[in-house]
Amino acid sequence: MTEIAFVLGTRPEIIKLAPLVQACDRQGIEYVIVHTGQHYSDSLDTVFFDQLELPDPDYDLAVGSGSHGKQTAEMLVGVERAIEETEPEVVLVQGDTNSVLAGALAASKMDTELGHVEAGLRSFDREMPEETNRVIADHAADYHFPPTECSKKYLLREGISSFRITITGNTVVDAIQRNLDIAREKSTVLADLGLKGSRYFLMTAHRAENVDDEDRFEGLLAGAQRAGEAHDAEVIYPIHPRARERLESFDIDLPPRVRTVEPLEYLDFLRATASADLVLTDSGGVQEEACILGVPCVTMRDSTERPETVDVGANRLSSCEPERIERSVAEMLDAGEWENPFGDGDAAERILEALPVAARSKEVPQ
Numbered sequence: 208m209t210e211i212a213f214v215l216g217t218r219p220e221i222i223k224l225a226p227l228v229q230a231c232d233r234q235g236i237e238y239v240i241v242h243t244g245q246h247y248s249d250s251l252d253t254v255f256f257d258q259l260e261l262p263d264p265d266y267d268l269a270v271g272s273g274s275h276g277k278q279t280a281e282m283l284v285g286v287e288r289a290i291e292e293t294e295p296e297v298v299l300v301q302g303d304t305n306s307v308l309a310g311a312l313a314a315s316k317m318d319t320e321l322g323h324v325e326a327g328l329r330s331f332d333r334e335m336p337e338e339t340n341r342v343i344a345d346h347a348a349d350y351h352f353p354p355t356e357c358s359k360k361y362l363l364r365e366g367i368s369s370f371r372i373t374i375t376g377n378t379v380v381d382a383i384q385r386n387l388d389i390a391r392e393k394s395t396v397l398a399d400l401g402l403k404g405s406r407y408f409l410m411t412a413h414r415a416e417n418v419d420d421e422d423r424f425e426g427l428l429a430g431a432q433r434a435g436e437a438h439d440a441e442v443i444y445p446i447h448p449r450a451r452e453r454l455e456s457f458d459i460d461l462p463p464r465v466r467t468v469e470p471l472e473y474l475d476f477l478r479a480t481a482s483a484d485l486v487l488t489d490s491g492g493v494q495e496e497a498c499i500l501g502v503p504c505v506t507m508r509d510s511t512e513r514p515e516t517v518d519v520g521a522n523r524l525s526s527c528e529p530e531r532i533e534r535s536v537a538e539m540l541d542a543g544e545w546e547n548p549f550g551d552g553d554a555a556e557r558i559l560e561a562l563p564v565a566a567r568s569k570e571v572p573q
């Protein structure tokens with residue numbers, strides 16, 4: 208009998224659901240993995256299944272890229288079929304992508320329950336497709352797993368009952384704890400990129416509102432250049448395919464301090480983050496990882512759904528304005544220490560414990 212169906216489709220979901228899959232293996236909980244195929248390039252997909260030692264997906268819907276409507280609709284059809292065939296007690300989705308939206312919509316209309324991992328995050332910017340996805344997933348879900356008090360508060364404010372909510376911490380901490388030492392031991396990324404002993408900032412930028420807008424994309428690159436110049440640092444930019452395509456179609460010349468490299472494997476990215484002098488990003492997960500690893504972060508956005516990182520002093524919002532990016536970098540390089548607000552690395556266990564399946568799997572057989 209299938210107890211849990213994991214619906215996932217993108218890089219961050221694979222990374223953040225991996226601790227839950229591994230916890231199911233430890234506890235003997237039966238599960239299936241339904242991969243929507245939203246990400247399909249090896250560098251965003253299979254490389255993470257391999258490194259995180261995850262089993263191959265039971266369903267590969269191979270939906271691929273497309274407009275929001277087409278992509279979400281195709282996933283919805285595929286996820287519905289997978290739920291029909293496997294009859295899971297609970298469907299788990301994580302985060303805020305279109306795969307999450309499709310998984311949430313499909314599950315909420317069927318005879319199964321829905322759990323949302325990383326519930327209650329809000330940027331309060333409804334222009335972001337991710338904000339729509341997370342709000343809808345939260346309002347469709349039966350079980351909510353916010354990482355922090357702050358995200359629980361947002362759920363309560365929207366009328367979600369407290370008995371449905373369990374604060375768990377973020378599974379990204381579980382993933383880091385499991386993989387950081389392995390990354391330090393095995394990853395050769397610093398030598399491969401010629402970064403050993405040198406000062407560098409690690410940058411990611413892929414958000415639609417930044418890289419699909421030529422002015423904002425140029426602005427964030429100019430900011431990275433100014434900050435690199437001011438602190439004699441190289442800016443290493445593992446570039447997401449979406450951003451690569453935009454760079455080419457806008458015909459933008461990279462400034463000299465910024466070096467693009469292929470998207471990094473998880474262990475390499477963890478290693479490169481942990482050793483960076485600073486992180487520049489518009490990613491959600493990367494803001495969290497920098498904060499957890501004690502690396503100062505500047506987020507090139509106007510809002511963040513991770514306000515905890517700003518509140519503890521680990522992160523600063525700079526928008527995509529070159530001067531503000533340069534100033535924020537200077538300020539963050541002087542930041543003191545902070546506490547990790549995202550939990551102790553037991554999020555996966557807490558999530559399973561709050562689900563009915565885990566309670567039953569612990570019953571002693573008669």
Ligand code: UD1
Pocket residue numbers: 217218219245246247248249251252272273303304305306336337413415447448449452491
């Ligand atoms: C998606 C999520 C975003 C998340 C990101 C994680 C939505 C609305 N967006 O953005 O929240 O932060 O994943 O990385 O769900 N492409 C490839 N190979 C792939 C996948 C995409 O080359 O494997 C290219 C295609 O040109 C595609 C573009 O990237 O059109 C965008 O892909 P898409 O899945 O629409 O969104 P992401 O930008 O990846």
Ligand code: UDP
Pocket residue numbers: 218219222411445446469470471472473474476477489490491492493496
């Ligand atoms: N990541 C990675 N290699 C890279 C860039 C990011 O392994 O080159 C990982 C990173 O460790 C983090 C996750 O991808 O856990 C974040 O995913 P992304 O930025 O694509 O999505 P978001 O978190 O913004 O939704």
